[in-house]
Each structure stands twice: as C-alpha cells, then as structure tokens.
Amino acid sequence: MVPDGSLGTAFVLGQDLSGSGSGAYMVTSFDMQRFTPIATATIPNVVGVPRHFIRWGSNGLAFTTANDVTGTQGSAVYILSGSFVGPASILSPAIAAGGVVALDSSSNTVQPGEWTSIFGTNLARGSVTWNGDFPTSLGGTSVTVDGKAAYLSYVSPTQINLQVPDDAATGPVPVVVTTTSGTAKSTVILAPFGPSLPLLDSKHVAAIILRSNGTGAYGGGTYDIVGPTGTSLGYPPVAAKAHDSVTLFAVGLGPTHPAVPAGQSFSGAAHTTNPVTLLVKNVNVPLAFAGLSSAGLYQLNFTVPAGLGSGDVPLQVIVGGKRTPSGPVISLQ
Amino acid sequence: MRSLFAVFASSVLCSSAATGQTNTSSATVTVIDTDSALATGSANLSVTTVSITANRLAWDPRFQKIYLSLPSAAGSNGNAVQVLDPVTGGLGANVFAGSEPNLLAVSSTSKYLYVGLNGSSTVQRLTLPTLETDVKIVLGNDSFFGPFFASDLQASPASDATVAVVRSVQNTSPAEEGGVVIYDDASARPNALCGFAEGACTGNTLRGLFNSIQWNADASMMFAANNEDTGFDFYTLPVTVSGFEGGTDYGALAGGFGAAIHFDRVTKYVYDDNDRSLTPSPGRGSEHSMLLD
Numbered sequence: 174m175v176p177d178g179s180l181g182t183a184f185v186l187g188q189d190l191s192g193s194g195s196g197a198y199m200v201t202s203f204d205m206q207r208f209t210p211i212a213t214a215t216i217p218n219v220v221g222v223p224r225h226f227i228r229w230g231s232n233g234l235a236f237t238t239a240n241d242v243t244g245t246q247g248s249a250v251y252i253l254s255g256s257f258v259g260p261a262s263i264l265s266p267a268i269a270a271g272g273v274v275a276l277d278s279s280s281n282t283v284q285p286g287e288w289t290s291i292f293g294t295n296l297a298r299g300s301v302t303w304n305g306d307f308p309t310s311l312g313g314t315s316v317t318v319d320g321k322a323a324y325l326s327y328v329s330p331t332q333i334n335l336q337v338p339d340d341a342a343t344g345p346v347p348v349v350v351t352t353t354s355g356t357a358k359s360t361v362i363l364a365p366f367g368p369s370l371p372l373l374d375s376k377h378v379a380a381i382i383l384r385s386n387g388t389g390a391y392g393g394g395t396y397d398i399v400g401p402t403g404t405s406l407g408y409p410p411v412a413a414k415a416h417d418s419v420t421l422f423a424v425g426l427g428p429t430h431p432a433v434p435a436g437q438s439f440s441g442a443a444h445t446t447n448p449v450t451l452l453v454k455n456v457n458v459p460l461a462f463a464g465l466s467s468a469g470l471y472q473l474n475f476t477v478p479a480g481l482g483s484g485d486v487p488l489q490v491i492v493g494g495k496r497t498p499s500g501p502v503i504s505l506q
Numbered sequence: 507m508r509s510l511f512a513v514f515a516s517s518v519l520c521s522s523a524a525t526g527q528t529n530t531s532s533a534t535v536t537v538i539d540t541d542s543a544l545a546t547g548s549a550n551l552s553v554t555t556v557s558i559t560a561n562r563l564a565w566d567p568r569f570q571k572i573y574l575s576l577p578s579a580a581g582s583n584g585n586a587v588q589v590l591d592p593v594t595g596g597l598g599a600n601v602f603a604g605s606e607p608n609l610l611a612v613s614s615t616s617k618y619l620y621v622g623l624n625g626s627s628t629v630q631r632l633t634l635p636t637l638e639t640d641v642k643i644v645l646g647n648d649s650f651f652g653p654f655f656a657s658d659l660q661a662s663p664a665s666d667a668t669v670a671v672v673r674s675v676q677n678t679s680p681a682e683e684g685g686v687v688i689y690d691d692a693s694a695r696p697n698a699l700c701g702f703a704e705g706a707c708t709g710n711t712l713r714g715l716f717n718s719i720q721w722n723a724d725a726s727m728m729f730a731a732n733n734e735d736t737g738f739d740f741y742t743l744p745v746t747v748s749g750f751e752g753g754t755d756y757g758a759l760a761g762g763f764g765a766a767i768h769f770d771r772v773t774k775y776v777y778d779d780n781d782r783s784l785t786p787s788p789g790r791g792s793e794h795s796m797l798l799d
Binding site: 174175176177178179183200205214216220224225227228229230233235236237239248249250251252253254255256257258 | 550551552553554555556557558559560561562563564565570572574590592593595768770771772773775777778779
C-alpha cells in the first residue's frame, strides 16, 4: 500500500478472490481520515505478480511484477496515472445558499467569536470533532471569515461548526471553505451582536435547572436538563417550574467585560456590556447574570417566575436591538 | 491503552529479458458510493505497460523520473539502473550498477540514488541525474550466516549523505541477522541496531527483528517493524549522530508476516501493508491508537 497524506488518500494494490488466477488486479483508494474506500480501478491482464508499488508525480502510481511461483508468467512495469490518483476523485465543496448561519439559527448575521454553522455539500471528507483545541484545520477542512482563520469544532460533508475569529469589520464579509478538493465561497454579515439560542432539537432551547440539593439527574446531581417531559429527546429532561433556578445558553450576545478572545478556551464569568432582555411568553424575566462562561458560549441565569403557564412556551433574547429568531421554546410545568 | 487499527481492506502484495515494449490502456474505475458526498463517477486511470524485468522502482521528484533496478535476469541490460519517464513510458539511460541490484532509495534532495546490490553485499551510491558511480557502502558479513544484503534501504529525509540499511542474510530464517546500520557516506554510525542473533554486535542494546524501517520527517526518529516472527514488534527508535539511542518495543503491533511500514509526512502516521495505521508520535508517549480515535 502507498499512503499519500497530501491527497488524504491511501492506495492499495491487491487482488480479490474473483480475480485470483486471472491476472486482474485492483487498485483501491481509501480515505485516510475515515478509513473508507473511495474507488477501485481494475487492471486486467497483469503479467506476473505485483512486487513493488510506488506513488509518483501529482497523479501517478507504478508497480513492478515478477514471475509467479511457477516462473512462467514473465514480468513488467505498470505505470498508472489519472484523476483516480489525484484529489479530483472527490467532489469540490459547495456552501448552500444562506448556509452560513449562527448556531441553531437561520440568521446569517454573526458576531466575532460566535459559534456558527456552515451547511453545504462535500465540506469535509468525513465527520471529525475537535479535541477542544481550537484547530484552524480539521479533517482536511479549513475556513476563513473575512480572510481570517476560523476555529473548527466539527466538520462533516454537510456541516461545519466553527467559532468566528476576532475581527473589527462589520457588514458582509467573505467566508471560504477549503478542502483537499477545492474551495467554496459565501458571505456572512459581521455585526456586534448575532443573538441565537442553541437548541436540543428543532425547537427546545438548551437550558438546565440547577439543583443545589443534589437531586439532579446530571452533573453528579447538580442539574437537570430542561425539556419536555418524556423521552422525546432521547434522554429524560425536566420541564422547569416556577422558582426553579435556570441557566439558559446563548451565543452572539455581544461584547463582554472582560473581553474574551476567540480561539482559546475560557472558563469564568465575563458579563455582557450591553443590557440583555429575556422574554418568556412575552414576559420580561429578570436576569441574575448574562455573560460568557466558556468560549463563545453565554449563559443567562434567571429564576422562573410564577404565572407563565405550562408546556412549551416561546422565549426570545434581545440585545443591542437584535432579537433571537422566533421559534425556540422552553418547557414549563 | 494500546489498541490496534482500523482495517482498510484485505489485500496482498506478493512477491524476468528487457525489451522495453510499451503499451497503453485504461483501467476500469469503479467509484464506491459509501457516502454520497464522496461519489464522483468521473475518475479515470490510464495504464502503461513497459515490458521490462525490474525488481524495484524509485521516484525522483526533482528530475521527474522513475529509476528501476534491473536484475541479471533482465539480460544484456541487467545488473543496471534503468531510467524510465513515467509520463511517456519511454526508457532512458541504462547504467551498470553492480551485481543484482534490488532496493533503491533516492536521497532527500535527489543528489544520490542508493542501490542495494544483493550479489556483492554492498550498497552502491550513484549521483543524480547522471547515475555516475559514487561511494560504495560495504555491508559486511555474519561470521556464521555469511554476507549481508540490504533487505530495507531508506535514505534520510534530512541529509543526502545518510542512509539506513537493514542487513539480512540469504536462506536463513529469520533473515535479519545484521541489524540496522546508519551510514553517513560510507561510514557507519557506531550505535547500530543489533541483528537477531548477531553475537559480535556492541551497538544499541535493544534487540529484536527490524525488518521494515522508516524515518520520521526530520530524521530524529526511526520506526521499525518486525515482520519475520510472531512477535510482530513495532519499534520507535530515537536517532542521533551516533546512531540509535535506545528505543521502545511495542509488541504485537506490527502488521504481520512480510508487511512493510510506510511513514506519511503529512499525517505523521505510520501505515503498514495490512492497511492499518499507527500513531508513533513521541509526543504522545507510548500511545498507539486508531487513527479515528
């Protein structure tokens, strides 16, 4: 076999059972990230038995053959070349129209440092998740926003999650996805605020109920996950009730004090410098805290007021004159 | 935790009158649609067959040529290094190299071509691109098993003058009885890796079977695999100007009988002929894990 990391492809020369004794050999290309086959090429009428296999040039392979054990077949050199060997064997990436959006949002306005998604096709050769190390290249994919390298947390053929790099620019800026097969370009609007609420599914916001008495189902009893009663999420969440202490997670809530640079881990409390309003069922709910608690991720701490009803109720966050998109709900009881 | 690798697929690479006839055809390419995002359907592969008896090939990225080692069985053009233009399939110069040339290694900047001469227990260095005779590295012999030949030959990625040689003997199992020696020009570094039963060896204390070798990207480390006995050891071997300085033996990690290893400079992984990968980075200590871990 011959690995070629620059192509992200390993090439294996061999023979399957159907070709045994026929002189037909196969070259199979494999994705070095995913360990999955990409394509095969059958080389018929090979004289002798393959002996030594190499890569050459930008798109070449070659191998020698030797006599088989009977010493009767002869030998030759086989030179292979074509797009089978080059990176063109994978389709170029493409970003969907309006496919650069804030996390779990349809808004294409984001702020520097915000967790953002790119949707499209062929955005990566496989699904790869970061190690929490803010890589600018992941699984052979990289992204720039306004020419600056973004920090990638997840890549797959159809979705990239990234943290927008710090940037003083505002307005439309280019977004470029680069893979081993090419580049794809789109735009996103940079702004001081790009509020969005991360979701557990298509509509339920990511939030937890703090359990100071240790009765929570998660975190060693310290919290429950807020969600509709039942197992529709695949795990047992709890609907929040009046007087529960809830932490709601958000992105894009604007500048903080202290400022937290993108591209590096953060743990602490950096409060927002602009007022944040939380509306639950159109009721303004006072916030005990609004700010970053980890890289790019804000949390809003509040106590659920009485009188908001039960079931899934809408909520929105307003900051800097911008609202989170409508649609997300929080489960109450 | 030490774990083994993802499996690509099963494949076997098994192991002669030079006429130079060339034929070109096309391979039948099938795209495997395991993921719609990877489907293309447009790949092509042309096949050029050159009727010539050759043991090994080496690609020269600087001069854009392939060198072939032609055994004596190649007839009047045998015992030589043959230049092949892979773009045209045309044969170029044919230069006598010595007795039974086999392994080839192009040096880091294509200054030299190292040629293992199985018939004379030497490695002959030729200058590139002219293929003129340069220094000859004498591999020596085992007092009991006889003369060594190069069973693996790897040019240093850091210096044109440096090459590592696995020394083996014919018709003996295990064959790797001469260990691994790093040569600068024709001078052996003192700390060699000792052969399997090499009594007189006073080099590195790490004993084992070092059948397939690979340099890392900066020649500060060598990787080796035992593919001759069921220990199937994988070794990480720090390299200094004196030769090998210690090393670590990871048993049962190599790919199996006859499986060579291949280091990829981009991924920094080592791959073997059973289509698996190793993570030999010294920075990760003794961890060897699946690529997708």
